[in-house]
Amino acid sequence: xxxxxxxxxxxxxxxxxxxxxxxxxxxxxxxxxxxxxxxxxxxxxxxxxxxxxxxxxxxxxxxxxxxxxxxxxxxxxxxxxxxxxxxxxxxxxxxxxxxxxxxxxxxxxxxxxxxxxxxxxxxxxxxxxxxxxxxxxxxxxxxxxxxxxxxxxxxxxxxxxxxxxxxxxxxxxxxxxxxxxxxxxxxxxxxxxxxxxxxxxxxxxxxxxxxxxxxxxxxxxxxxxxxxxxxxxxxxxxxxxxxxxxxxxxxx
Numbered sequence: 001x002x003x004x005x006x007x008x009x010x011x012x013x014x015x016x017x018x019x020x021x022x023x024x025x026x027x028x029x030x031x032x033x034x035x036x037x038x039x040x041x042x043x044x045x046x047x048x049x050x051x052x053x054x055x056x057x058x059x060x061x062x063x064x065x066x067x068x069x070x071x072x073x074x075x076x077x078x079x080x081x082x083x084x085x086x087x088x089x090x091x092x093x094x095x096x097x098x099x100x101x102x103x104x105x106x107x108x109x110x111x112x113x114x115x116x117x118x119x120x121x122x123x124x125x126x127x128x129x130x131x132x133x134x135x136x137x138x139x140x141x142x143x144x145x146x147x148x149x150x151x152x153x154x155x156x157x158x159x160x161x162x163x164x165x166x167x168x169x170x171x172x173x174x175x176x177x178x179x180x181x182x183x184x185x186x187x188x189x190x191x192x193x194x195x196x197x198x199x200x201x202x203x204x205x206x207x208x209x210x211x212x213x214x215x216x217x218x219x220x221x222x223x224x225x226x227x228x229x230x231x232x233x234x235x236x237x238x239x240x241x242x243x244x245x246x247x248x249x250x251x252x
Contacts, residue, residue: 099229
């Protein structure tokens with residue numbers, strides 16, 4: 001019996017060691033991919049700057065001889081350069097997101113929520129927006145600025161993808177009955193089309209095809225990377241045209 005127990009203990013220790021080794025390899029591979037991604041974004045900057053430069057030369061020095069159709073195409077080129085620069089900047093930002101434990105601190109989640117609400121005030125101008133808080137929010141160990149960006153992004157989406165008429169109602173809540181801290185942000189907006197559910201947290205995937213709503217479609221991917229960097233999970237529950245609820249967990 002004693003020998004059998006020792007063998008089981010030895011096997012458990014071996015499996016734990018193997019798991020740690022695999023986790024380290026995965027972390028190193030992830031870092032390698034992110035560094036490569038950042039290098040690519042840096043290399044893409046130069047040709048974009050050149051295209052913008054030549055486009056500006058054509059417009060500034062030859063505009064008297066250009067017909068309206070050519071001016072229109074130059075304007076389209078300029079707009080697409082702006083879009084490409086935003087995509088590259090967002091991709092660079094995504095590649096540099098890392099949650100280091102030494103940069104984390106104990107922070108009241110309510111303070112983070114208050115910061116996030118302040119960050120989206122400009123989106124509420126001219127709109128009827130009500131934000132309800134539900135629950136007693138705990139103190140969490142996190143990177144405060146990154147966690148504020150998570151809540152800011154989710155609130156921003158709730159406001160941007162609201163219905164055209166009626167009051168925008170957003171509920172921010174906390175559930176302390178779970179093994180993890182569980183938070184949610186619920187809205188009464190347009191919801192998420194069923195064909196987009198599997199793509200929600202992918203890079204450059206937009207919730208809707210509305211061209212009037214600014215954004216590159218990287219916000220939720222960044223949010224997912226931050227939450228997972230803290231050891232948590234994030235997911236969504238939504239019915240099209242009936243609002244959406246985003247949940248995320250954090251370790252206790």
